[in-house]
Amino acid sequence: MVSEKVFFTEQQQVESKKLEINSDKKTLIPVLLFPLWVLLYLNLEKITDLIMFSVIGLTPKTHLTDAVWFFVFEVPKVLLLLTLIVFIVGIIRSYFSPERTRKILGGKKLFTGNVLASLLGIVTPFCSCSAIPLFLGFVESGIPLGVTFSFLIAAPMINEVALVLLFGLFGWKTALLYMSTGLLIAIISGYIIGRLKLERFVEPWVYQVKVGHLEMEEENISFSERITAGIDAVKEIVRKVWIYIVIGIAVGAGIHGYVPENFMADLMGKSAWWSVPIAVMLGVPMYSNAAGIIPIVQALLEKGASLGTVLAFMMSVIGLSLPETIILKKVLKLQLIFVFVGVVAAGIIIVGYLFNLIY
């Protein structure tokens, strides 16, 4: 018996060594790929021109060429950006966990708590299917309802896929604008919900539920494991969204090449004051991920839609989604859900008007 056990642990040691070597190799992959990435990204326009005009031989300045060029250029560009950013975000997220976020938020006052929760919403790993366990874990450990909401608003609204697409298709200014207004909405909406003292509209069982204490030792993760986490994030997210990006850019390319200039001006332009609330009303029940919606929206902007309207539409599609609201019904009474959707929607509308006014 004894010898058998020794044998087993030896075998385990060998196996764990094998794992170590494998992960060391993995650390090298990003280092080797990065120069290639830079080279490709910087020369993408030239490569596209080369393929389009020298290899295929399309005539410049036709509708078809415009549309095809847009597609052939934007798809690899966005996918390249997505790979890099998701990789970096994957590494950053390995430093944050819901437990750590909960610890940071515990005992914070309303306003400070809202600001922190919104910021942490960006970097803490989150998926809408975990919204309920997270809500319970936060509320049970005494984090105020309003602070919890700031987190739940910021986490889905400001996500890496949306930021990559905004950066790639609109430029860094719009990406930054989206991020800062998203943060502002999360902070203020959470603060208002906190001030309204709506705890009575939380399902009573939430306050009775016994949240267990997680007895998992917080392992010290090595840097090569964080790299692996980054690679895993790339695999998972790119596999999930690439098809939406391709379809979105294809539709965007069609609009880009064929829809006349200023076509959207009457419908979604500045002069149409009703366009912002309608954009939000259309956006809330729509459940599309950022990957599919942003390329289409970018093409609309080019055709005369105004930035505020477009921004409002995007935020309501990404930030307020019907399925997520339905999930929340398990822990919140209808009144609170209406307040939540109402406050956030109002915030988005204000942002929309503000940008139509500024630009």
Place this chain on the structure above:
Amino acid sequence: MVSVKILGTGCKKCQTLEAKVRELIASNSIDAIVEKVTDLQEIVGYGIMMTPGLVINEKVKSYGIIPKDEQIINWLKENENA
């Protein structure tokens, strides 16, 4: 006998993890019972805030991720011998 619980309300990751664990148990002929836990109160009872959770012999081994195959097999074998 190893007791294995998959905690999750039915998201895609949870289904993937359940299928993977069942397959690994079968292919390594490990003596185990797999149970899917979908009840929210029971899930948070284990203290996790991200699904899916993997519980082996009543200890949370991972949450929010799908662990690597070798890792899952190691956990299962450790508990089988214990």
